[in-house]
Amino acid sequence: MKPKDLLKHGLKELGISCSNEQLNTFMTYLLELKKWNRVHNLTALKADKDIILKHFLDSLLYLKAIRKGNKTIADAGSGAGFPGIPIKIIKPEVKLILIESSGKKCTFLRHIIRTLKIKNAEVLNKRIEALGEEYEKTFDIVVSRATFKITDFMDKACPYLKEKGYLVISKGPGISKEISELTRANNGEYPDFITGETLKIPISGDIRNILCIRCNL
Numbered sequence: 001m002k003p004k005d006l007l008k009h010g011l012k013e014l015g016i017s018c019s020n021e022q023l024n025t026f027m028t029y030l031l032e033l034k035k036w037n038r039v040h041n042l043t044a045l046k047a048d049k050d051i052i053l054k055h056f057l058d059s060l061l062y063l064k065a066i067r068k069g070n071k072t073i074a075d076a077g078s079g080a081g082f083p084g085i086p087i088k089i090i091k092p093e094v095k096l097i098l099i100e101s102s103g104k105k106c107t108f109l110r111h112i113i114r115t116l117k118i119k120n121a122e123v124l125n126k127r128i129e130a131l132g133e134e135y136e137k138t139f140d141i142v143v144s145r146a147t148f149k150i151t152d153f154m155d156k157a158c159p160y161l162k163e164k165g166y167l168v169i170s171k172g173p174g175i176s177k178e179i180s181e182l183t184r185a186n187n188g189e190y191p192d193f194i195t196g197e198t199l200k201i202p203i204s205g206d207i208r209n210i211l212c213i214r215c216n217l
Helices: 003-014 020-038 048-065 082-090 103-115 150-160 175-185
Strands: 072-076 095-099 121-124 139-144 161-171 194-200 207-214
Touching: 003 020, 003 048, 003 161, 020 048, 020 082, 020 103, 048 082, 048 161, 048 194, 048 207, 072 150, 082 095, 082 103, 082 207, 103 121, 139 150, 150 161, 150 207, 175 194
Parallel strands: 072 095, 072 139, 095 121, 139 161
Antiparallel strands: 161 207, 194 207
16 A cells, blocks of 8 residues: 555544645655655654554544644654644644754754744754743643653643643553552542543554643642
């Protein structure tokens, strides 16, 4: 199956409508990522199918957790732009801040924003915990595919959320251990600040748990 057809199939399975222009934007992203990856080692995934399934479609699972009215989204530890840029391609109306500590990855992120003609997006060459007072209470949502533990993610990202903002993180099948630890720390009660949905990446069927975490109870 051609890359564009594979992506269309996956989007249909997720119930995401996508124009031909948006599909072409994803294909340009794919080509640029592969080209830069040969020199800069941005991702371990090299095959078109793997990038489409494990980067593009995996990132778009986060759309299940994004509500209408969420205007400002930060992507902590964005790497080569995941999940932030796929979200932005489908939801161009949001303001996107890509937060990444690696200089070479930030160079790629700025390049891809220019190449894809993405508007209202910014790249910050920092760690999320080092943003400082300037960004406190700034974001409606902070998303991440980085390998944070839930409690670490909360400690690092919660200060930058607006009053009714929330965090969104993806976890694999091993999430039960972390939830058990949080439950024990919460006097044996399930932590009610976490809600989640178990989803599958289209075609591959890989399991992802998309968790929404509220910081201000």
